[in-house]
Amino acid sequence: MNVAYSDDDLIDFISLAQSISAEHPVVVSKFMLDAKEIDVDAVAQAGRLVAFAVCEHIENAGVHSGDATLVTPPQRLNRETKGRIADIVTTLADELQVSYGEP
Structure with a gap:
C-alpha cells in the first residue's frame, strides 16, 4: 500500500x-483528517431490515479494521448521526433487495 x-x-x-x-x-x-470511522453489520430479508448493529472505531479513520479497537453501542455518535445511519442501511437493504437464507 x-x-x-x-x-x-x-x-x-x-x-x-x-x-x-x-x-x-x-x-x-x-482518507479525511479527523474523520470518524464506523462499521455497520445488518441482516435483511426480501429488502426488509431485520436487525443491524453499529460499531464505532476508537481510533480515527484509516486504521485497518483488523487492527482497530471497536465498541458497540457507539459512544460518541449523536442521535442525528445514528438516525442517518439507520436510514441509509434501511434504504440500501430495500434498494438492493438484500436477503439472507431461505425466503
Whole structure:
C-alpha cells in the first residue's frame, strides 16, 4: 500500500502499479483528517431490515479494521448521526433487495 500526498504521487503510484500488472485492480481510498470511522453489520430479508448493529472505531479513520479497537453501542455518535445511519442501511437493504437464507 502507498499513500499519495499529491496528484503527482498518485500518478506515480498508478504508473508503478500498471508496470507491475495491468491485470489487477488498483484500489484508491480517500482518507479525511479527523474523520470518524464506523462499521455497520445488518441482516435483511426480501429488502426488509431485520436487525443491524453499529460499531464505532476508537481510533480515527484509516486504521485497518483488523487492527482497530471497536465498541458497540457507539459512544460518541449523536442521535442525528445514528438516525442517518439507520436510514441509509434501511434504504440500501430495500434498494438492493438484500436477503439472507431461505425466503
